Amino acid sequence: MLQRRIFLKKLSDSSIYILAIGTFLNYPIKGWAKWNQEAFQAKVFKKSVEAIYGSTPTESTDQIKIEAPDVAENGLSVPVSVSSSIKQVENLSIFIENNPLPLIANYHLKDGMIPEFSLRVKVAKSSNIHVMVQTADKLYSSTRKIQVTLGGCAED
Amino acid sequence: MQKTKNMKKNIRIKAVEKSGIVTVKALIKHPMETGRRKDQEGNLIPMHHISEFRVLVNGIKKMDGEWGTGISKNPYMSFKFQGKKGDQIQIELIDNLKQTSSVETIVQ
Numbered sequence: 001m002l003q004r005r006i007f008l009k010k011l012s013d014s015s016i017y018i019l020a021i022g023t024f025l026n027y028p029i030k031g032w033a034k035w036n037q038e039a040f041q042a043k044v045f046k047k048s049v050e051a052i053y054g055s056t057p058t059e060s061t062d063q064i065k066i067e068a069p070d071v072a073e074n075g076l077s078v079p080v081s082v083s084s085s086i087k088q089v090e091n092l093s094i095f096i097e098n099n100p101l102p103l104i105a106n107y108h109l110k111d112g113m114i115p116e117f118s119l120r121v122k123v124a125k126s127s128n129i130h131v132m133v134q135t136a137d138k139l140y141s142s143t144r145k146i147q148v149t150l151g152g153c154a155e156d
Numbered sequence: 157m158q159k160t161k162n163m164k165k166n167i168r169i170k171a172v173e174k175s176g177i178v179t180v181k182a183l184i185k186h187p188m189e190t191g192r193r194k195d196q197e198g199n200l201i202p203m204h205h206i207s208e209f210r211v212l213v214n215g216i217k218k219m220d221g222e223w224g225t226g227i228s229k230n231p232y233m234s235f236k237f238q239g240k241k242g243d244q245i246q247i248e249l250i251d252n253l254k255q256t257s258s259v260e261t262i263v264q
Contacts, residue, residue, distance in 0.1 A: 032250055035207050040224040077228040096226060100192065104226035113219050114177065118234035122190075122226050 039103050045095055048103040049132065052093060056139045061086070064131050064142035075123045075148035082131045083116040084140075091134040092117070096146075098127035123148050160261040167259040171245050178239035178263050180211075182247060183232050190225040205252055206231065212246040213239060239263060 039051035049058075067081040082094060092115055093106040104121050115133060126147040133140045160169060166185040171178055184206070191203025203225065210220035218237055243263040250256045 032208050032210075035222050040222065079232075081234075099226050100190075101224055101226060103224050105221060105223050107219060107221040110216075110218050112213075112238045114236040114238065116236045118181075118232070120228040120232050122228055 036106065039106065040101060042103065043101060045097045045102040045130070048095060048101075049130075052091075052103075052106060053132070053134065053139055056134075058132065058139045058141045061133075061140040061142055064133055064140060066129055066131055066142060066144040068129060068144060068146050070145075071147045071149060072123055073149050075125070075150055077120045078123045078146065078148070079118065079120050080129065081116075081118040084131075084133050086115065086133055086135060086140060088135050089113075089115040089133050090136060091132075093132045094119075094121070095130040095132070096121060096123055096127050097130060099124045159264075160259065162259040164257055166257055167247065167249075169245075169247065169259050169261045171243075171261050171263040173239060173241045173243075173263050176238055176240070177236055178243060178245075179234065179236050180245060180247075181232070181234045182259070183230065184249065184257075185230055186249075186251065188225065188227055188229045188231060192225075203252060206249050207252045209233075209247060209249045211235070212248070213237065214244050215246075 036051060039048050042048035042051055063086050064082065064084045068078060072078040082092065089109055091108055094104045095102045096104055105119065107117065109115065123146060128143050129146055130141055130143050167182055169180065169182045171180045186206055187204055188206065189201050189204040191200065193201045195201055205225050205227065206223050208220065208222050211218045219235065241263050244260065245263060246258060246260045248256065248258040
């Protein structure tokens, strides 16, 4: 009788461990790109660029087009389109210089992806939008000015 | 067969091919809280935003990306790749609270 109770207790103890381990293994840690905390939490544009690209020299180019309204009425949702005719783009990132956290998005492209994206962004106050495009051996950038009449990062 | 699969019904997606280029447009339901906004009592609403996403085409990763809090609420995203009708696209998202979401569709 005692043997059975001990056996059952040992069984229930171990099943709790198995359950705990199972839950842990289901947690989706693997397979996601590492979110670049340093870059996304940088408060200064230059720092956020450095956090992604280090000290790689940047070349200004007209091969990156940034489409955005010259004046945005609602800074909470500003449509922006970026495109580039540069070949073999591996990385593309978007910054809004005067936002509290300038880095907006960072894309990693594989073969067959076209460097052309549309998205809606928050613009805190009139600012430069910078787009950086990286190939295997070069880093390019382009800038466009955008004004807002009603800032997009203000408290509602 | 269902064209689009989205279990949580929080992502609308459309993928169309023309001249060998597939254009994908997606509208995602998400509060994208910056963590700097205050509620009516003056308390900070915690940060809650999509932090990463990835795009798979026919099971192969085509792109991944990271988003910060500068992306607008209920994000719209559009992207393009070289592809064809019948390609299977999958978008997977994860936010800073580790909640995940995904959608699958077939290129028309």
